[in-house]
Amino acid sequence: MALIREVTSAEFVKGIIGTDGILVDGVPEIAFVGRSNVGKSSVINSLVGQRALVKVGKKPGKTTEINFFSINNAACHFVDLPGYGYAKTGPKEKERIEKLILWYLMYSEARPHKAVLILDVKAGFTAFDAEMLRVLRERGHPYLIVANKVDKLSQKDLATQLAKIKEAAFEADVVPYSAATARGAEELLAQIVGE
Numbered sequence: 279m280a281l282i283r284e285v286t287s288a289e290f291v292k293g294i295i296g297t298d299g300i301l302v303d304g305v306p307e308i309a310f311v312g313r314s315n316v317g318k319s320s321v322i323n324s325l326v327g328q329r330a331l332v333k334v335g336k337k338p339g340k341t342t343e344i345n346f347f348s349i350n351n352a353a354c355h356f357v358d359l360p361g362y363g364y365a366k367t368g369p370k371e372k373e374r375i376e377k378l379i380l381w382y383l384m385y386s387e388a389r390p391h392k393a394v395l396i397l398d399v400k401a402g403f404t405a406f407d408a409e410m411l412r413v414l415r416e417r418g419h420p421y422l423i424v425a426n427k428v429d430k431l432s433q434k435d436l437a438t439q440l441a442k443i444k445e446a447a448f449e450a451d452v453v454p455y456s457a458a459t460a461r462g463a464e465e466l467l468a469q470i471v472g473e
Contacts, residue, residue: 286350288326301387306354308470312396316359317426320457322356322422346390363406392420392470397423399439403446429456
């Protein structure tokens with residue numbers, strides 16, 4: 279049964295940095311995870327049709343807490359996790375963020391309906407992404423891979439990159455996406471909340 283068919287409303291609920299009642303409120307969670315600067319926040323903004331729902335920064339590492347957004351009056355929550363890997367922060371802050379991500383996915387009360395692993399299609403599937411995919415698979419979280427920024431590649435280069443990503447990701451489903459143009463938005467929304 280579909281959680282939602284289309285996004286009719288989206289609003290920020292809260293940001294958390296640890297245990298919180300929102301994790302067990304019974305609202306299905308769609309967790310968006312990926313390296314810093316792959317466009318997680320921009321993907322969420324394009325999916326909900328709002329340019330500024332999720333704050334987007336020019337520098338990697340803008341998101342430093344786990345942010346919850348109510349979709350269609352709490353039919354589900356989109357959960358924007360901080361980016362892992364490269365970020366313009368100090369080593370202690372980087373370590374804190376990485377622990378927060380792992381806590382949410384491995385040890386918290388949260389059980390995401392689906393995890394959306396977002397990659398930069400140009401950068402491909404990195405060692406950081408492989409580690410995150412291992413965590414998702416190990417915890418049994420249903421997941422989907424989104425190759426963002428497809429508008430930046432030629433069709434030939436895009437086909438090559440998508441094939442490499444699919445192979446590196448154990449033949450997982452990969453949705454080609456462009457947060458800039460919303461290319462792939464309908465397919466992505468159907469795959470994450472329409473099942």
